[in-house]
Amino acid sequence: MKYQSSKGAALIVSLVMLTAVTFLAVVSLQRSTLQVRMVGNTQLKEQTFHTSMSELAAKYELWGLGASKTQALADSMTSVLVENDIAVLGDDDKPIYKAVDVDPDIQYYDNDMKVSTSITYVGSGSQIVNTLPGDSSIKRFIKHRFTINSTAAMSDAINSSQLLGVSYLASTGQ
Incomplete structure (x- = not known):
């Protein structure tokens, strides 16, 4: 009779162990899903950063190519x-210039990244005299x-x- 009473104990122990293993598997799956999301968001942030820097470098190169490109x-x-109807003046009593959008809402890639570039005139500095060597007119x-x-943006959070x-x-x- 002792032999028959031990059959039920093995079933209970195996069910408890199966429940523990299932719980560990679910926790591991949740952690790996979270890590995949974190890596995906990091990749998107890097992509927006590099897109923004590429656009900045392209505009800098374009505007530095000559007078015809400086409109x-x-x-x-x-x-x-x-x-x-009154110009807004800064602390130095000079006018404040607003940003001028260049090529607004350009679409890049397949994931709806919006890239915009603006330029703002900050002001002029002092005159530089005799900066060219030799006898220049x-x-x-x-x-x-x-x-x-x-600015490159995929959403409000990723930009x-x-x-x-x-x-x-x-x-x-x-």
Whole structure:
């Protein structure tokens, strides 16, 4: 009779062990799913970062190629921020310039990444005298400062915004 009573104990022990193994498998599956999501989000953030940096580098290279390519720079120099028909002045009593969008809402890749680039005129610096070597007829230059902002976004949570400061030398004609 002792032999028959031990048959039920083996069943209970095996069910408890099976439940424990099932619980460990479910926990491991949840952890691996979380890790896959974390890696996916990291890849998307890296992709938006590199897209934003690539767009910034492309615009910098494009605008540095010559006077025919600098229309966006000229447009940003005339885009003064205006409120109630009055130009908004900064702390230095100079006008504040607003960002000019360049190629808004360009679509990249298959996952609906939106990339936008804007340029803002920061102001001009002091004149630079005799910067060219030799006997040059152009003696004075003025440095115009701009900021180029490139933003790549897949969603509100996954986006990257990069900013680059640029100086552009222009002849004063003197």
